Amino acid sequence: MPVGISGYAAYVPRLRIKREEYAKAWGSFAAAGVAEKSVMGYDEDVLTMAAKAAGRALDSSGVPRASITRFALASTSPPYREKLLSGTVLVGLGVPNEAFSSDHTSSTRAGTEALVAGFEHLGSNAAGKALVAVADAPAASMWDPIEHALGAGAAAFVLAADSLLAEFEGHASYASEHAGERFRPPEEDRIQDLGVRKFSESSFILNTTRAATALLTKLGRKPEEYAHVAIQQPDARAPSSVAAKLGFTDAQLAAGLVAPYLGDLGAASAPLALAAAFDVAKVGDRILVVSYGSGAGSDALSFKVVADRKTPWSVKAEAERRENIDYVQYLKIKGAIE
Known part of the structure; x- marks a missing residue:
């Protein structure tokens, strides 16, 4: 079922x-x-x-x-x-x-x-x-x-x-060790970062692309079979790099791009991007959502829209x-x- x-x-x-x-x-x-x-x-x-x-x-x-x-x-x-x-x-x-x-x-x-x-x-x-x-x-x-x-x-x-x-079609994950990017020590209520941008970017791209690729392989799917892709957004440009490496277009990314007007939403970034994609998706559309957590790890989930019911x-x-x-x-x- x-x-x-x-x-x-x-x-x-x-x-x-x-x-x-x-x-x-x-x-x-x-x-x-x-x-x-x-x-x-x-x-x-x-x-x-x-x-x-x-x-x-x-x-x-x-x-x-x-x-x-x-x-x-x-x-x-x-x-x-x-x-x-x-x-x-x-x-x-x-x-x-x-x-x-x-x-x-x-x-x-x-x-x-x-x-x-x-x-x-x-x-x-x-x-x-x-x-x-x-x-x-x-x-x-x-x-x-x-x-x-x-x-x-x-x-x-x-x-x-x-x-x-929307039907849930499956998920895949990838985890690795990347110490020093976006962390919060004990007794601190503010996040920190060592500020090595290339290091953080490489971890972001590595983990997200591997989780997404694992899911596409598992489901036997290609990027062009998805109408929308929703990717973690520490800023408004980072998801474009991941989308391009995976073979997704800017058009597929557009609906779920919320960082330009809401900023970095942390754990809510990928979920709100998914919600934004649902807002415009049509019956039959597939949506791929890819999260990221520094340290580091990523989840990729696939959905297929089966009813035209908006919130x-x-x-x-x-x-x-x-x-x-x-x-x-x-x-x-x-x-x-x-």
């Missing part, structure tokens, strides 16, 4: 800061291809974003909360170092306490990791239904150029074996719900100044 996605939704904070604000403050902006990025408000964190996206995904799918048997939450920026955060969101949503819940963190690959965990649950529980919520707002020092790209957002998906809008909470609609802030306001929100 096929399994897949029966509902999905996006949530993006309404605040935005443009690259020009950084340029006025610093004289430059280090996030390649990013025109602006999303910013959480004072009253938001990854739990509120996850709850918002998950509630919308449930409403979009029509799946009753009482029928959820698995809940997975993914984020690299949780508000607690030790606490079952999926339980907090689960209770707030009204999902049964008996649903098996799990937290996925420590890597920006966490979003697809949670999706794979949800599909594995359906593989062992044919009558089950899984809810996956991915929310992230990575943070870095204001003095570090890596901070310039960091945005915020969330996506959620309802996984089931019936009423599907009311599309990525585009969320992106258009916006309010611009200047750099001083941004610093206040981030707690850098009072």
